[in-house]
Amino acid sequence: MGNSRRWARAIIKILSDRRPDWAERWIELQLDRTRFAWENVLSWEDVGELIKAGVISRPACDGYVRLMAGAEVDPETAIDEDVLEHDVWRLFEVDTDAFDGVPDPKKIDRERWRRRELADEDTPVHERYYGWPWRLYVLAHQGRIDRDRLIDAILNAFWRDFRTPAQGGLLRFLAILDPTADETAARQATYMELLRNDYGPVVGMALRSLETLHRANRLDARGFLEAVPPVFGAVTKTHAQKALSLIDKVTKNAGGHLPGAITAVAAALNHRSPEIQEQAIAILARWKKADAAIDLAAILESAAMLAPQHRRALAALTAEPASPVETITEADRHSDSRDSDQLRSRTAALLNRVAALPEWLVEVCGLSRLEGKLNQGSLPDVFDPAPTACPVLSGVEPIEPIRDVDELIDIAFQVLSGDPQPEDEERLVDGILRLGASTTVNLRKKTIGLRKLVNEHFQGMGWVDKQIVDAPEFLVTHALLLLIGRWLGMRSLVSASETSYLNRIADALSRQLHGLVDD
Structure with missing residues (x-):
């Protein structure tokens, strides 16, 4: 260091x-050659000294912002007004590690932060950050930078195309x-735009913010219904x-928004999850019951991804009821044959x-004798299964298996993006062990x-031997990362000399999924 x-x-x-005319270009070249601030000989303060002396103008390169992001600053660090006017805002334009380590908001003592008190060992609630x-x-808080602009x-x-740790840190900072x-109300159009963001946690944040506005009766319902389909x-x-x-909440006491709401719910019918489709149909059924004049025929035609059982339910909602006269006439004329055919x-x-x-x-449910019972006109056997013979009744609910490699890739993305469903990590491990040796079109791409x-994730977490990393911003363990890496053939992640138990587990699983170890 010396x-x-x-x-x-x-x-x-x-x-x-000497003030050479190439000084500015040379400085920018040095800054852009490195990814991390500590790799530079010059510090952010050194470059600032050259700027103040008029040797160079303020660097426009991304390397300057990365250098600034790595500077050691605390609330007592003196910062020039020029930096506040120009430089700090570039931290939100260039992908740096400035926000990677933002603590969990629940661990922050905001009052102590505002008072600029440095943490010590006797203040466990006050995050040492x-x-x-x-x-x-x-x-x-001091008013030296504009909070609205921040x-x-x-x-x-x-x-921006920031890394996942940076995106997560920005969410925590917000x-x-x-x-x-x-x-929030002044920016609700911005939050609505974020509903189509590619990063799941950002979408979740936007939905929570809009729901808060709805509870305060300040949500632009029409704008929300137009923005939500993505x-x-x-x-x-x-x-x-x-x-x-x-x-559903937005339209509960505002029938005028129903046309826009129906269009929004129609988008949910093409969600890949049958559960979401079922929830959407339940909402449509409730609206149809309240207003029989609602026409759902066009929605049925556009629901190309609808599961068969849900398609039948939606078709029932779109069917026109027969007139009373026709029903009575038909019943009088063909009642016996119709009932027999229906039976x-x-x-x-x-x-x-x-x-x-x-x-x-x-066999367990006694349904093997059902056809004979029906032919005899008698009741089926009593349903009295042994609890141990029925996994569902014994509390062992099987996970929904991943069907193919494409779905396996999607679930892995979801887990690593920090927004998985509770069972997704288990499904991912099961899927890798079953499908790890399979392939799909353009797998590498x-x-x-x-x-x-x-x-x-590996760069952000580092190596911890014989323990799981407590990193809620990543929501993934070393062991799972190793397993995913081995599935993808990323051998370079682990050094040849690494002998930690995590690698031994990953090696065994890797050999098993490639058929090199007997069951």
Whole structure:
């Protein structure tokens, strides 16, 4: 470090004394050659000294912003007004590690932050964290930077191609700022735009903010209904469920918004999850019951991804009821034959459903004798299964297996993006062990982004031997990362000399999924 500082002072003196016309280009070249601030001989303060001396103008390169992001700052660090006017806002325009380590908002003592008190060992509630987010928080509280501009900068940053840790840190920083109802209401159009963001946690944040506005009777219902359909194009079920719930609430006492609400719910019918489709149909059925004039025929035609059982339910909602006169006439004329045909049809449908059940379930439930009982006109056997013979009754609910490699890639993305369903990690492990040796069209191309995510998580977490990393911003363990990496063939993630138990587990699983170990 001492040698580095001597080099830095020598560079500053040479450039300040001689002022070559290439100084600015040379500085930018040095800054852009490195990814991390600590790799530079010059510090952010050194470059600032050259700027103040008029040797160079303020660097426009991204490397300067990365250098600033790595500077050691706390609430007492003196910062020039020029930096506040120009430089700090570039932290929201360039992908840096400035926000990677933002603490959990629940661990922040905001009052102590505002008082600029440094943490010590006797203040467990006060997060021991120093960095640009804390500095910006204090500057906004002091009025030295505009709080509105700070909130806008964070929201705009969600549209940039930042790494997942940076996106997560910005979300936590926004939660620490805790925008007021007025601040949120003034930006509700921005929050609505974020409903189509590619990063799931950002969509979740936007939905929560809009729901808060609805509870305060300040939500632009028409704008929300127009903006919400993209939520149903994502894989995540949680956000789709919340979006449907909010649509239902918005229209509960505002019938004038029903046409827009029907269009929004129609988008949910093409969600890949049958559960979301079922929730959407339940809402449509309730609206149809309240207003029989609602026409759902066009919605049925557009629901190309609707599961068969839900398509039948929606078709029933679109059917026109027969007139009373026609019903009576038809019943008088053909009642016996119609009832007989219906009975045969229903019996056949019932037996077909039984035939589709697993054999063990048919036997346990006494359904193997159902056809004979029906032919005899007697009741089926009493349903009295042994609890141990029925996994569902014994509390062992099987997970929904991943069907193919494409779905496996989607679930892996969802888990690594920090917004999984409770069972997704278990499904992912099961899917890798079953499908790990399988492939799909353009597998390498489809997993480029996934490989990037795995690398980012490893860089952010570091190595911890024989324990699971407590990193809620990543929501993934070393063991799971290793398993995903081995599935993708990312051997370079682990050094040949690494012998931790996590690698031994990953090696065993890897050999098993490639058929090199006997069951």
